[in-house]
Amino acid sequence: MKITPRMKRIFQALLEEKEPISIKHLAEKTGISKRTVQRELESVNDVLLPYGMEFASKTGVGVWLAGDEAARAGLLAEAASSDEYAASSKEDRRKRLVLEILREKTLRKLYYYSRKFGVSEATISTDLEAVETWLSHQGLSMARKPGSGIEVEGTEENYRRAIRFFIGENIDTKLFRQLYDGDGGENYAASLQKNHLGRLLDKEILRRVHECLEGMDNQRMDNLTENAYDGLVIHLAIAINRILQQDVIQVTGEWQEKMPRDEDYRLAEDIAAELEAEFEVSIPQLEIAYICLHLKGAKHEKIQLPGREERMELADRELRQFVNDLIDAYDGQQAYLLKQDDEFMQGLLAHLQPTIVRLVHGMSIQNPVLADIKENYSEIYARCQRAAQVLADKVGRSVPEEEIGFLAVHFGAALVRLEGRKEQIRKVQVAVVCSSGIGLSRLMAAKLEKVFKDRMEMTTYGKHDITPAVEAKIDFIISSLQLEAVQVPVVYVNPLLSEADIGEIRCLIYQFERLPRKEGTGDRHTAPFDEVNRVAACISSVIKHLRCFQAPADITFDRLLFTIGERMTVQPERQEMIVDALAKREQVSSQIFAEFGFALLHARTNGVTHPSFAVCLPEGGSCFQNSYFKGISVVLVMLVPVDDSLEVNTGIMGYISSMLIEEPDFLAMAAGGNEEIIRQELSGHLNRYFKEYLGNLA
Template sequence: MTFTPRLNHLFRILLKNTEPVSVSELAALLNTSKRTLFRDMENVDSQLHAYNLKINAKSGVGIRLEGSEQDRDRLAQALLSEEEPEPMDKESRRKRLILEILKNQSVQKLYYYSNLFKVSEGTISNDMDVIADWFRKNDLDLSRRQGYGVALEGTEEAYRRALSQFIYENISREEYWEASVGPDGKPAEEIDVYPLLDAKIFNQVISALKTIPSKKLERFTESSRFRLVIYLSIAVERIIRQKTISMEPDAIRKLKATEDYALADTVADMLEDSFRFKICDEERAYICIHIKSAKQKYIDKDPDDDFYIDHYELIRMIYRMIDRFDPEQAQELKTDEVLLSGLIVHLDPTLIRLKHNMAIQNNMLEQIRTMYPDIFEKSKNAAQVIWESYGFAVPDAEIGYLATHFGAAVIRMKERKLQRKIVTIGVVCASGIGISYLMSSRIKNTFKSDVLIKTYAQEDLAEGSPPDMDILVSSFPLKDVPYSYLLVSPLPTDEDLEKIREEINRCAYVEAGQFPPETKSGGSSGQMHKTWDMAESIQSVLSQFEISYTDENIKFAELVNQASQRFGNSDANRRLIFNDLLAREKISSQVVFDYQFALLHAKTGGVSKPVFAVILPSRPPFCSEYLQNAVLAVVMLIPKGSDGKENSQMMGKLSSALIEDEDFLNALKSGNRDLSYTKIQEILEGYFTQKIKELYL
């Protein structure tokens, strides 16, 4: 006899308990209501009759399965012969129902879905009433006619959009990226929505896209790259099934006149070569739309776009949105250059998405609604301007992103009215990396938004006027420095932090109007050079990253020599690295006892590109008394030269993460190169994104 999934679970629970189980507890375990539980149990005795068992339910006591041990064993064996059902509440069942309807290319009777989910046709019919709204939002009609069955009706464009939307709503992009990296990733067949997306096609699209050299693709945010790969994978599968998409010739002609169409052509040609089929102009036009709608780290406007708003028209619309967001504070908000530039960058691709009814995922939406309901509602009012101006309805996911821009501006506005300024703390290190960044992390985590941390190498502290900072902190005595500083431990103690707090309070309060204006220096050419240099340095760190092993009994000087031999490309450079590492160590020890790692770092002329690497003892920990039971040594080298400060900041981000990100440190300790590489890439991508914002916004 086959039982419904819920009864299967109910019997398993009762078989494990010889005493009565309360109705409340059973309902909670089955993830259902008491009423539904009683309804499921109406005819349960007839189903248990074959096993000489029956249900004994007593009000105020609970439910118990009665019968001999032999008969209970027979039921247990029968349940074991069935595949253990996956617990499924109505929300999960409805999500699965949407999935099954999207999968089916043919009409199906209600009985088909009723049998599939082991529930009544009445329950499935009620589910259909609920999920019909989801399909309507995606411009599809869930058609149900008596004697005919259930089918989806709508355009091919709407169907593809619904497929994409379901994937965005129900799976994180990390799972698909993991599925595409190879045998160590999660098999794509195990991903929940695999039936909607062929894993082989998905992986092939990723591989093919990597062959396209495009600055614009490189500027895509991670979520936009994911969206493009998902759309292309769906498009390829539909083309293979000979499902065509349509577009008005005039719209195609306008898109062909834009710069992005050339990139869409390149992508389409790549897909043709990879999958051995032809891609028509309509498909190429839709690829172009997806490229235009992608969120980017920064953007270049193209006046030939099919939907182009010139700079001044966009600013006027943004001013109207600010007026609608908060009429009383609008005038002050309009002076916030960060808000204006942020909305300009954000709204360009947003308007293209809205024009073409393309959904976007916002994983922070519920959190924004819950934590900042007032900001969200005001942002909804501001979004109404877009509807009034262009007739584009703005979904909640997009409003959530607008709320982050407006919310940050409101916070900045409140801070400007305070009489307390942010105190700049300079943290000094002999080389400008390493311990200074570990100190920075401890200080920043303690004082948070009250302070701005800047790191300095000793050579930055030239005689004369002090750098632009309020407090100077060092972990070692400074020579020939003509101004005061605080001497603290490499990882500041509570006593050290209290001394810093006193200095912060002394410097923080100033008279109104004394806050220095924020300025940005350097032209676009300089910014481009900095961007290129950063990207090149990050690529160098990633390409040279390695994990090596050494004898656990190695002495400190031998460990330094091993690092020098590995990363110096000549005898002269190896000597430079060795001497610079030892010179840095003489200033203060870089063994961080609390976190079990040694930090071998220096600015040196022995390398031309920054280096980040790990040396592990074959049998941890290191036995040398000097290394204090460290379980890994981290090697960080930056070249001397004009880019020293930028490289110091980048490498400092990694050294900060050793303290702030436990997963990163554990990955390095594990010796798993792929996991460590992924974490380094994640940290450096975050650093790169932040620096781009500083340069361009």
């Protein structure tokens, strides 16, 4: 009896398990209905006999495949090697149809696809209508030629874009990283080939491209995010594969001639030179321009800012001003507080540089959490649509939903941090238990990371690793298999994480992130008091070390920074650290708030050993005259040390920052310049903060 494609899916799922599983779990894991699984298993022993395996089941325990390791390995190899396809899923069949069309790009008749997928020609014809819509979004069209068949028409540029988009839609780029890094490479290579993606992207070319990039040891490439780096590898592998087939992009415009020969372009030339030597091909200038364009559109871990001693380019000034406009468009009332979030400002700046490049050149990007964002953060997404209009007006192009979704991630994370200062929100400690194959385990962890990155700290465990010591430090467990005798809440999920699973996890996170952190097994009796002592010490330091001083009304911004450094410490090396930190923060986004009449210069620096707050006024009691200050009348300085009390320090300084808007009398009093009155007023406000803090602990 022949093994059917459906049986092979069932066999693979059972062989990945080390212990018996229920029919229900098996159905969920394979995506096959419970009734169909039961029907397939009724006659499965006749199929297993030649492989030395036997199907076993026991009521109350589950089902499994019995056999020695050699037999299991043989059956698993047979199940994984199949090139057959079960056409029971319309969505899967259409994805496979797109893949076949992209892979061959030649004329094929309806009968060919009908026979390949085991469905009627009428069904294939209907599928092709859906495929044609997908292709049109990539700038390709489908030509039907009577008597000959179907072929794809379009430019080489759009054809490559379609390949990249298809890969992005249907496979996690982590698979490629595992493939070319050699970690589990054989399993991933088999998976790649089984899904036919290996025919779109040759794994040997992929590996050699990666080795070329790694051998360059370039800091700018090291700064790419993991997905951006994987995207670059995929882009180059596709380009090399097409060049080897003598399919090159034709000139489509003059944009590549106008592309500046900057750092990105020089890096693209270096990459091209490495690839030419490795593959013994000649890479045209237009291909180099596309490599450069990909680099400019890639996301970076951190933004590349010019040094303080360098002249700031106009483009950088415009980008920072544009970020401020974007935040104002999102929410004018909360804009001020959002601009005080260094992590948010840095992330948004780093994100917008490549975003603008992608929009100008019509480059697409995948957003795997877009549906979750639109459903569960609809208000944030709607506000980001308003902000995106500012972006659209700047580049003269509409902003796709995927890009708006990424903006929502940045704004959403900032709002969580903003609310956290009020509600004492913390990261939830979560244990993840999954005994599925490595592919499903990675997919499960990757999705959890994408959806809940800023809200939970995730640690993976085996089923038997959940000890009382582990339970003592976690809030709850996410598990794809049944656990016994655990004392913490468990969310049982499908390894592929359905929308219902995500919703249940989100509800538990919401509950636990507002509760105090679990007491550890060490200093659990004294830990709360230690934390209270740190808060009290920070408040005491801010009040005790308050500074109020004057500077010449015509002072420049750079000179003011040196004056601040001299007033905050007597040690020259620490003064330099303070100046440097404040200058770098100003480069991220200007902290001169002309509409409120003050500047708020703040930074985390080794230049101070304790939290410090200072007020600087212009001599003569009027306004600062240098044009950089835009007529403000007071400069407020907040510095926190680089130590283990970051959360405590920033919470208190964030409270002071919010006071400047919510308590206008405090700002007016600070502008008066009487140090003792300022200290008395600040003490009263921080006393209220401390009482609120203690109330939240109760």
